[in-house]
Amino acid sequence: MTASNAGLAPAAPDLLRIATAGSVDDGKSTLVGRLLFDTKSVLADQIDAVTKASVDRGMDTPDLSLLVDGLRAEREQGITIDVAYRYFATPNRSFVLADTPGHVQYTRNTVSGASTAQLVILLVDARTGVVAQTRRHAAVMALLGVPRLVLAVNKIDLVDDAAEVFAQISAEFNQVTAALGYRPEQVQEIPVSALHGDNVAIRSENTPYYDGPTLIEHLETVPNTIDRTPVGLRFPVQYVIRPRTPEYLDYRGYAGLIAAGRVSVGDEIVVQPSGIRSRIAKIDTADGELQTAHTGRSVTLLLTDDVDVSRGDLIASVADAPEPAQEFSATVCWLAEKALRPGARLLLKHGTKTTQVIISSLDALFDEQNLAVSDAPESVELNQIGRISMMTAEPIAADDYQTDRESGSFLIIDPQGGNTLGAGLIGDALAPLHLSEAVAV
The missing domain is CATH 2.40.30.10 (Translation factors)
Structure with a gap:
């Protein structure tokens, strides 16, 4: 450690929002359980409980899907019917994962889970390949503007001539994604066995035909930005704060979450739909005042002018405010x-x-x-x-x-x-x- 950085805390890993999607029984829950297990993101007592439940079911190895299928109805049916959010991390990056259902009638949950994702892992069973639900999910991801996809060809250990099967499934999926507007560099195909951990965190000797990254390696290194032209401030007003205490009689703040862009004290803004212009006088937060705030930060904005602003209005940058x-x-x-x-x-x-x-x-x-x-x-x-x-x-x-x-x-x-x-x-x-x-x- 040099003198210039002595005493400084290490930089926090960046965050990638991901989601899973696929047909029923493709192994999504097992894959998510494997990710949690291999990144040591579960407690020892949870592993013990899963091991015991697996033995009770007559299984020789822990059923890692039990780490994520928490709802009673899901456990009884052996499927995922709701969106479950999981959190795990590696030394290089933190992850928020939305585990979405596979049944066609729960496509609504898939839309919800993938709506904020920067990358989606689409699972297919190596024995069945690309099916109707795979195409449906890929189309939904394209419409939602998900910038990157991973095709995880699961249960690759259960097919003969795995190299040929993987090549055929990858080629068919690439035809679908190309038609949906994805470039080759936005799509990564990986043969995996979620049950045994092949190519999830550890490169498998059972797939000599594959020389690409493991799933974890890809998740750690893929860019976490969305390829769009940055927009200016977008601040939907959630609540108007008017304290009634004597010391804050003149206080009028507009609370909400910065949906896009950044805001600084002194910036000129426009309130839509009224079109009234003003400037930022102050940025309040629960931790004190800020001079600048960015996307994702909850703040209270105070304006230099006493203007009429209500819940549902949009405070935006003047240069590119939507009409x-x-x-x-x-x-x-x-x-x-x-x-x-x-x-x-x-x-x-x-x-x-x-x-x-x-x-x-x-x-x-x-x-x-x-x-x-x-x-x-x-x-x-x-x-x-x-x-x-x-x-x-x-x-x-x-x-x-x-x-x-x-x-x-x-x-x-x-x-x-x-x-x-x-x-x-x-x-x-x-x-x-x-x-x-x-x-x-």
């Missing part, structure tokens, strides 16, 4: 049993703002299996992806999803029950997909 609008084209992943039809009157939640919305028209339907688009469907059914036009009761200041993930996404909500019906992306998320060779159906 408020009431008519939008959007891509929606429909997540409800009841189909979406033209003329539906629902609620739209964008950031911290909730307003009424009318579905003006259904413009297209995406066939993720054939990578084709049909025009003007009569409805959008459960787990289908469609392009819609809609009109909101109040102006919304939203970016195109391809510009910014946070300010370009929204939820469609049932006004009666309050349930989430759909997840939407402002703009035509189908446009970046390479569908030129697909024939309209």
Whole structure:
């Protein structure tokens, strides 16, 4: 250690948000359990409990899937039906992992888990290869703008001529991802055995045909940035703070989470949808004042002017603030049993703002299996992806999803029950997909 860095704490590992997806019984829970086990992210008593439960089931080795399948219904059925968030770390990086379900009726959970992911691990069973759910999940990841994919060909130890099987599955998957707009460097294929740990944390001698990284090595070294043009400040106002104590009678702060960009004291901002301009006078946090705050930080902003700002408004940088609008084209992943039809009157939640919305028209339907688009469907059914036009009761200041993930996404909500019906992306998320060779159906 040199004199210049003596006494300094080591730099904290950076963070990568990942998710898993795949069909039922492809081994997602076992793979996640293996990641937790191999990175020593589980306690000894948890391992003991899993070992005991595995012996009770008549198994010779610990069933690592029990480390993650915590819900009773999941354990009884042996499947994952909810999104479970897991945390693990290596010396080089920390990870937040969303373990998502495989059944087609739970695609809504997969959309939720992958919506913030920087990388998604798509599992396929080496014995069955790329199936309909694999194509569906890959299409959803492309629409959500997930920048990197890993194809984990699991149970590679259970097939004859594993090298040929791995090559065929990889080639078929590459055709799918290329059609969805992924470049070769954004996709990594790895043959693994989650049960035995082959190529998860340790390079396996059982796969001499593979000379790439282990899964952990790839997760540690893959860039954790999203290839998009940075946007300026996006700060949805969650709460207006007006203390009633004598010493804070003139205090008026706007609390929320910085969704994108950065903000500094003295910056000129615009409040949307009103268009009123002001400057940042102060940035308060629970730990004290800041001069600058970045994406992901919860802060309270105070302005130099006494302006009218309410929950649901957007405080944005003047240079690139989104223009408020009431008519939008959007891509929606429909997540409800009841189909979406033209003329539906629902609620739209964008950031911290909730307003009424009318579905003006259904413009297209995406066939993720054939990578084709049909025009003007009569409805959008459960787990289908469609392009819609809609009109909101109040102006919304939203970016195109391809510009910014946070300010370009929204939820469609049932006004009666309050349930989430759909997840939407402002703009035509189908446009970046390479569908030129697909024939309209």
